[in-house]
Amino acid sequence: MPVKFKVTQISALQIFQLLRYLTLILIGVVFTKSALSTSEIGQYETFLFLAGAVSFFWLNGLIQGFLPTSGKQSSSTKSSDLFNVFYLLMVFSMLSVFFILLFEHSISGLLLKGSEIPFLKYLLIYLLFTSPSGLIEYIYLIRNQGKGMLVYGVVSYALMFLLVVMPPVFGLNIEYSLVGLVISSAFRFVWLMVLLFRHSSPAFHPAFIRKHMKSATPLVLSMFLSGSGQYIDGFIISRYFDSATFAVFRFGARELPLVLLLANAFSASMLPGFADRSKLKSNLEIIKQNSQKLGFWLFPLSGILMLISHWAFPVIFNVSFSGSATIFNIYLLLIVSRLVFPQTILIGLQKNKAIMWASLLEIILNVALSVLFMQFWGLPGVAYGTVCAYVFEKLILMVFVKKIYGFGVSAYLNVKQHLLYSLLLAVIFYVVEFLI
Numbered sequence: 001m002p003v004k005f006k007v008t009q010i011s012a013l014q015i016f017q018l019l020r021y022l023t024l025i026l027i028g029v030v031f032t033k034s035a036l037s038t039s040e041i042g043q044y045e046t047f048l049f050l051a052g053a054v055s056f057f058w059l060n061g062l063i064q065g066f067l068p069t070s071g072k073q074s075s076s077t078k079s080s081d082l083f084n085v086f087y088l089l090m091v092f093s094m095l096s097v098f099f100i101l102l103f104e105h106s107i108s109g110l111l112l113k114g115s116e117i118p119f120l121k122y123l124l125i126y127l128l129f130t131s132p133s134g135l136i137e138y139i140y141l142i143r144n145q146g147k148g149m150l151v152y153g154v155v156s157y158a159l160m161f162l163l164v165v166m167p168p169v170f171g172l173n174i175e176y177s178l179v180g181l182v183i184s185s186a187f188r189f190v191w192l193m194v195l196l197f198r199h200s201s202p203a204f205h206p207a208f209i210r211k212h213m214k215s216a217t218p219l220v221l222s223m224f225l226s227g228s229g230q231y232i233d234g235f236i237i238s239r240y241f242d243s244a245t246f247a248v249f250r251f252g253a254r255e256l257p258l259v260l261l262l263a264n265a266f267s268a269s270m271l272p273g274f275a276d277r278s279k280l281k282s283n284l285e286i287i288k289q290n291s292q293k294l295g296f297w298l299f300p301l302s303g304i305l306m307l308i309s310h311w312a313f314p315v316i317f318n319v320s321f322s323g324s325a326t327i328f329n330i331y332l333l334l335i336v337s338r339l340v341f342p343q344t345i346l347i348g349l350q351k352n353k354a355i356m357w358a359s360l361l362e363i364i365l366n367v368a369l370s371v372l373f374m375q376f377w378g379l380p381g382v383a384y385g386t387v388c389a390y391v392f393e394k395l396i397l398m399v400f401v402k403k404i405y406g407f408g409v410s411a412y413l414n415v416k417q418h419l420l421y422s423l424l425l426a427v428i429f430y431v432v433e434f435l436i
Contacts, residue, residue: 010269010290012146016137016153017261023157027164032317034168042247043118044174047181049234050107051123054096055131057224062088063138064223065216067271068348070142082139082200084208086192089132096131097124122178126185133188139195142272152191160184218352225359226393232363233382236370241379248323249379259298259335266290267344274348283348287341287412295339295414299421302332303428310432323379329429330383336422337390340413342397345405354400362393 031041066085100107100123107117117123140149163180167173196202237249273283309325317324346355366389373381401407409415 007146007150009141009144009146009272010266012149013137013141013265013269014262016149017265018258019153019157021261023161026161029316030165031168032321034165035171036168036174038247040174044177045247046238047118047123047126047178050100050117051127051130053234054099055093055127058092058096058220059089059131059134061220061223062092062212062216063135064268064271064347065219065352066212067138067142067268068274068350069215070272078199078201080201080203080205081208082135083196083202084205085212086132086135086196087204088209088212089135093128093131096127100124100127119175119178122175122182126178126182129182129185129189133185133192136188136192136195138268139199141269143199156184156188156191159187215350215352218356219347222352222356222359225356225363232366233370233386236374236382237379240374245379248321249327249382258301259294259332259338262294262298263338263341266294267341267347270341270344271348274345277349280349284345284407284412287344288414291339291341291412292414292417295335295418295421298335298339299425302335303425305329306332306425306428306432326380326433327383329433330380330387333387333425333429334390335425336418337387337394339418340394340398340409342394342401342412345401345407345412346397349405351400351404354404355397358393358396358400361396362389365389365392 028041031044062085066081070081100117100120104117104120136152137149140146140152160181163184164177167176167180233249234246238246241249270283270287273279273286306329309328313321313325313328343355346352366386368385369388370382370385373384375381377384398409401412402409
């Protein structure tokens with residue numbers, strides 16, 4: 001019998017995020033096989049790193065703060081809410097541009113050891129286009145248009161891949177790849193405007209913006225604190241090591257894409273459903289079931305990747321990136337915290353201040369442990385610190401869910417399965433990194 005795959009809100013957003021990540025990985029593979037130097041690849045990674053560092057927190061915070069309220073609307077409703085979220089995203093995009101211009105020399109001195117920010121003019125244009133465009137997939141999500149989201153994902157990321165990799169394939173330098181990246185972001189921005197005018201009214205409503213900012217601000221701060229983990233790692237590495245070492249770290253510090261992307265996409269796709277409080281218990285059961293399903297095959301896959309990573313990295317990339325395998329294996333351990341979803345419950349029920357406080361504690365621990373562990377284990381020590389801090393944050397969030405709503409961990413997680421898989425993965429990691 002043929003197997004039929006039904007596109008749902010959850011699966012569509014998960015596949016979309018996976019397409020994005022696979023595109024970035026394939027670009028990296030082509031780069032390492034081309035005539036580009038490690039230094040040029042490092043410039044490209046630094047470009048993306050800086051763009052993400054100044055935008056990831058407010059972008060995710062503003063959008064995820066909106067999703068729990070978007071579920072109250074009919075999919076046929078044409079309100080002004082989406083346009084007003086877009087206005088906020090544009091304002092924050094411009095503020096990010098001004099921030100980089102204002103602190104250009106500080107960024108150069110603290111993070112790049114005095115080197116200029118690579119291709120600054122392209123970076124600023126890219127920020128203006130690409131940050132607001134992050135709203136597109138969520139427009140499809142709240143409109144229940146999963147297939148449309150997938151078509152958009154395939155087209156946009158195929159275009160991005162071609163525009164970025166073709167220049168080095170034909171022997172051109174990295175600047176032309178960044179031009180291609182900017183062009184692809186402009187395409188997404190144009191499509192965003194098409195969707196906004198199709199599904200929303202451009203009327204400006206200060207009352208909505210004030211209400212949304214009041215609700216989303218703790219979440220923005222939380223995203224800034226908690227989501228800064230990967231950027232803190234990058235800041236530490238760029239401060240103490242050269243650009244080539246930075247590239248080695250970045251190629252390894254990517255996690256297993258299926259874990260990060262599927263978990264985050266699942267979490268975001270659940271948020272509109274929390275608008276109906278009568279379905280709270282059924283939503284918890286959905287979270288539990290999907291966490292169990294994801295763990296059933298993502299934990300074994302993580303273990304397999306650990307076993308082959310030291311062989312695969314030099315083959316897939318080149319021998320200059322052999323050290324990335326250990327970093328990659330450490331980041332694979334993040335699955336232990338990624339497949340637990342107390343934050344989904346708290347965001348869905350708009351208890352964003354609890355998440356903010358947990359994130360504050362996590363970031364303090366992340367900085368302290370990363371710097372401390374670096375003294376003992378060097379480059380891998382920074383990754384160890386991040387893993388420990390992320391596990392700590394999820395433990396704090398579990399405590400908040402229990403204290404505020406009385407839901408034990410077993411209400412939204414198969415505890416025995418999760419602990420067993422986590423222990424087995426830790427054993428594999430120890431064998432691979434210390435015994436083989």
